[in-house]
Amino acid sequence: MSWLVKTFTSHTGRKLLAGITGLGLVLFLVMHLIGNLQLFSSSSAFNEYAHSLHSGFLIVLADVGLLIAFPLHIGMVVWLAIDNKKARGAQGYKVANTKQKRNLAAVLASKSTLYGGLVLLFFVAIHVWHFRLQHESIANGTFGGGVGPGDLKSAVIATLSKPHWGALYAIGSLLTGWHLFHGIQAAFRSFGAYHPRYTPIIVKGGGALATIIGLGFTSMPIWVLLR
Numbered sequence: 001m002s003w004l005v006k007t008f009t010s011h012t013g014r015k016l017l018a019g020i021t022g023l024g025l026v027l028f029l030v031m032h033l034i035g036n037l038q039l040f041s042s043s044s045a046f047n048e049y050a051h052s053l054h055s056g057f058l059i060v061l062a063d064v065g066l067l068i069a070f071p072l073h074i075g076m077v078v079w080l081a082i083d084n085k086k087a088r089g090a091q092g093y094k095v096a097n098t099k100q101k102r103n104l105a106a107v108l109a110s111k112s113t114l115y116g117g118l119v120l121l122f123f124v125a126i127h128v129w130h131f132r133l134q135h136e137s138i139a140n141g142t143f144g145g146g147v148g149p150g151d152l153k154s155a156v157i158a159t160l161s162k163p164h165w166g167a168l169y170a171i172g173s174l175l176t177g178w179h180l181f182h183g184i185q186a187a188f189r190s191f192g193a194y195h196p197r198y199t200p201i202i203v204k205g206g207g208a209l210a211t212i213i214g215l216g217f218t219s220m221p222i223w224v225l226l227r
């Protein structure tokens, strides 16, 4: 057991864990986006989808998976960032001025992914409170705003049609896309995956997926605003 702890607390092990949990979260977001597209169809389709999700095993899997993956991902990434900062500090100013300048774009991308991710955490906390933690009040009709029992679609529309929440959802969704734009590539780099032929495909494919996820979620507060 101690070899397992040793492996996953080593620098390489932590990078691996951050990458695996990150890609797990991307998978969740792809499923979440596909499910949410039902919002745009008839009024009952989204509620039926949510109802079948909650009556099956999938919601337990998602809840447990997220409760493990989220803290692990954040913990590993922050721990690695602290280590990197310490290592740079020990190397002194000379290296910081030459080596880092050359890699300025990479450093900026990695820093904005880290800080963007921490801001994203704030959005996710509010979002989970809005819909997941108020699942019972939505189910029994005490959510307010004229939302009927079990009418998750009306709860989403009532929330996102408030300008401050609509703006937060649009910004949170765009930030998600931005975070994944660099995050997906970083995950593959952590696995040590480099190949002159396949790396450009991973970079382009990851960028395309991040754009689809970011703009896909952003279309929802915009749709609520325009309807």
Ligand code: HEM
Residues within 6 Å of the ligand: 029, 032, 036, 050, 053, 054, 059, 062, 063, 066, 120, 124, 127, 128, 131, 132, 135, 152, 156, 169, 170, 172, 173, 176, 217, 218, 220, 221
């Ligand atoms: C902007 C459009 C979005 C809408 C309309 C939306 C809607 C919802 C709804 C209705 C739920 C509750 C599902 C249920 O209990 O059946 C939910 C859960 C959740 N959403 Fe979103 N979502 C959006 C974007 C996002 C984004 C961008 C993220 C992450 C960055 C995210 C992360 C989550 C998480 C973590 C849960 C909890 C899932 C669980 O507990 O299993 N959502 N969302």
